[in-house]
Structures are given as C-alpha cells and as structure tokens.
Amino acid sequence: MIKVFEAPRKYVQGVGVLGEAGKWVAPLGKRALVVWGATVKEQVGARLEASFNGAGVALISFECAGNCTRDQIAAGVALAKAEKVDVVLGVGGGRSIDMAKAIAWPTGCKIVTVPTVASNDAPTSAETVYYLANGQMDGWEVWPANPDLVLVDTQVVVEAPVEWLVAGMGDALTTWFEAEAAFKGRRTAIAGGVSTTAAMTLAQLCYDTLMEYGVQAKMDAEKHVVTPTVEKIIEANTLLSGLGFESAGVCTAHGIGNGLTARPETHGHSHGEKVAFGLAAQLCLDEDISNEERLDVFDFMVAVGLPVTLEELGLGKITSAELMALAEAFAGPGTLPHNHVFTVTPYDLYSAMVAADTLGHSRRTLAR
Numbered sequence: 264m265i266k267v268f269e270a271p272r273k274y275v276q277g278v279g280v281l282g283e284a285g286k287w288v289a290p291l292g293k294r295a296l297v298v299w300g301a302t303v304k305e306q307v308g309a310r311l312e313a314s315f316n317g318a319g320v321a322l323i324s325f326e327c328a329g330n331c332t333r334d335q336i337a338a339g340v341a342l343a344k345a346e347k348v349d350v351v352l353g354v355g356g357g358r359s360i361d362m363a364k365a366i367a368w369p370t371g372c373k374i375v376t377v378p379t380v381a382s383n384d385a386p387t388s389a390e391t392v393y394y395l396a397n398g399q400m401d402g403w404e405v406w407p408a409n410p411d412l413v414l415v416d417t418q419v420v421v422e423a424p425v426e427w428l429v430a431g432m433g434d435a436l437t438t439w440f441e442a443e444a445a446f447k448g449r450r451t452a453i454a455g456g457v458s459t460t461a462a463m464t465l466a467q468l469c470y471d472t473l474m475e476y477g478v479q480a481k482m483d484a485e486k487h488v489v490t491p492t493v494e495k496i497i498e499a500n501t502l503l504s505g506l507g508f509e510s511a512g513v514c515t516a517h518g519i520g521n522g523l524t525a526r527p528e529t530h531g532h533s534h535g536e537k538v539a540f541g542l543a544a545q546l547c548l549d550e551d552i553s554n555e556e557r558l559d560v561f562d563f564m565v566a567v568g569l570p571v572t573l574e575e576l577g578l579g580k581i582t583s584a585e586l587m588a589l590a591e592a593f594a595g596p597g598t599l600p601h602n603h604v605f606t607v608t609p610y611d612l613y614s615a616m617v618a619a620d621t622l623g624h625s626r627r628t629l630a631r
C-alpha cells in the first residue's frame with residue numbers, strides 16, 4: 264500500500280502580498296504570461312504590474328472570459344510559445360488558475376497561482392477541470408506536479424463579495440468527510456496513493472477551523488476587513504482544503520456536486536455551493552455519521568448561507584424521476600461515490616438527496 268502526499272512548493276498568504284509579487288515570481292521567471300479575466304485585470308492589474316516592474320519581470324497579458332475551456336487553453340498555449348514566456352500566472356478564481364496550469368505544462372513553464380477569491384481549492388492543486396462554454400463539466404487532467412508558488416493577498420480576497428468566501432467554505436467543508444470516507448476503504452486519492460496521516464490531520468484541522476471560525480469570518484469579510492479569523496478561514500479554504508482533498512481523497516459530496524453541473528439550473532451556482540449540497544446528501548447516506556454531527560454540519564451551512572436544499576440550487580421544481588435519473592448518472596461505473604467502503608446504488612443516492620433536502624428545509628425553518 265503506497266501512500267502519497269503532494270503540495271505546492273511555496274505558499275505565501277497575507278495582507279498586501281500582491282504588491283510583493285515581483286519579488287516572489289522573479290526567481291521563477293522573467294517573462295510572465297498572466298491569465299486573468301477583464302474584471303480581475305481591472306481590480307489588481309496596476310498593483311501586479313508595478314511590483315513586476317520593480318523586480319524586472321515582464322508582464323504579458325492573456326485575457327480570458329467565461330469557463331476553463333479547451334479552446335481558450337489552446338489560444339493561451341499559442342501565445343505563451345510566441346512570447347517565449349517562462350512562467351505562467353493564473354490570477355482570479357478557479358477558472359483562470361486551472362487554465363494557467365494547462366498552459367504552463369505543455370510549454371514547460373513554471374506555475375504561479377494568485378487566487379483573488381477563496382472560493383475553491385484549485386490554487387494548490389495539480390488539476391485542471393475542463394468545462395464546456397455552457398458551464399457543463401468536460402473532464403479533468405491531473406498534471407505531474409503542483410504549482411511552484413501560491414500567492415494569496417488576503418486584502419484582495421476580502422474586496423470580493425462575501426459569497427465567494429462562503430462558497431470556499433462549502434468546498435472546504437467537504438474535505439474531512441470525503442477524506443475519512445475514502446480512507447476507510449484505503450482508496451487511492453488524486454495524488455496517486457492512499458492518504459498519509461499528514462493529509463488526514465490537515466483535513467481534520469480544515470473542518471475544525473471552519474466550525475470554530477467560519478461564522479465570524481463571514482461577518483468580518485462582509486465588512487471587507489482582514490482579521491486573524493478571516494486569515495484562518497482563507498487558509499482553510501485554500502491550503503488545508505487543497506492539500507486535504509488532493510492527498511486524502513474525494514467521495515460522494517464531489518460526485519454529486521460535479522454531477523449537478525449537468526443541470527443548467529445549477530450553472531449560476533458555484534462549485535462550492537454544489538459540493539456543499541453534495542455533502543449534505545453524503546451525511547444522509549453514511550450511517551457512520553452520528554445524528555449530532557449531521558445536525559452540526561447542517562446548522563453550520565444554514566448559518567453561513569450554504570445550500571442545504573435543492574431549491575437553493577435552482578432545482579426546487581425537479582421531479583422524482585428527474586432526480587432518480589441524476590442519481591443513476593452519479594452512481595455510474597467509476598464514479599466518486601464508489602469510494603465509500605460500502606456499496607452505493609443509484610437509489611441510495613436518490614434517497615440521500617431527498618433526505619438532505621427534507622432535513623435542510625427543516626433546519627432552515629428552525630433557524631429563522
């Protein structure tokens with residue numbers, strides 16, 4: 264039984280880190296392709312360029328739009344070759360970051376991720392998730408190694424709407440439960456082996472941090488201030504969750520969350536929101552989860568505003584037959600719910616989603 268743990272080579276987090284980006288990037292390369300959307304470029308472009316100028320790093324802009332599609336990646340690869348860049352930065356959310364990885368690997372460049380939101384755990388990971396232009400998932404790639412550098416400016420992160428931080432908490436909340444479920448069966452994680460004690464400890468710490476500081480961090484971030492509590496949650500969403508999911512394993516929460524992208528109604532909702540509902544269902548599927556623990560997680564999700572019902576994902580009008588059809592796709596051969604140590608059938612997933620939706624409605628009503 265081989266255990267594998269993987270991680271980025273360096274992780275830097277704090278207020279004002281973006282202003283020092285040149286100092287951190289210069290040892291990796293002097294010609295940098297920056298992958299970002301128009302809004303992010305407007306938000307942080309001047310700060311990044313000033314710090315690059317100070318460090319002698321040339322900035323070549325690659326503006327992308329919409330999802331992380333194979334077409335945009337091909338255009339980015341062509342530009343990276345034409346401009347002879349030696350480092351690629353993904354600046355923004357998961358889409359820009361995933362595209363940067365997919366441009367850097369075929370061109371032999373170093374990779375730097377600069378998340379401007381703490382909404383997902385892409386910044387530390389070695390994966391790219393491809394999407395179609397319409398928002399449906401289109402497979403993924405596991406690259407040979409993780410980013411060379413992760414730069415998280417926490418002041419930039421709290422400039423974003425708080426919904427993104429909450430979405431990140433949803434993605435991070437799944438980490439411990441999926442890690443524990445996958446480890447019981449000694450399943451191989453994305454990193455390529457069975458989980459280490461280190462990855463399990465980080466996944467558990469991720470969960471404990473969210474439960475202790477998540478609600479307060481949301482309040483602070485709503486006021487756009489960085490407090491030690493906000494720093495803890497950004498680290499949980501980005502570093503702890505990223506290391507945990509990749510080296511410890513994923514399971515039903517991501518199986519359902521990723522699968523829900525097949526429904527157009529969910530396209531306006533973030534990855535973190537979809538996997539959060541997936542977790543709600545996973546907690547209703549696994550009899551090893553105590554009732555007390557299940558309620559703690561549901562109540563936390565309600566408190567921070569994560570979806571615990573189908574309605575909150577735009578699926579309030581879904582029929583039983585349509586939900587069963589989704590469950591059949593989620594439980595197909597080779598899908599993530601099979602990482603449980605017990606057998607999972609489509610009917611089990613259907614039942615779990617209905618149970619989660621019902622419990623979610625009840626906990627939301629009680630919280631009012």
Ligand SMILES: [Zn+2]
Nearest residue numbers: 384434534538
């Ligand atoms: Zn995720």
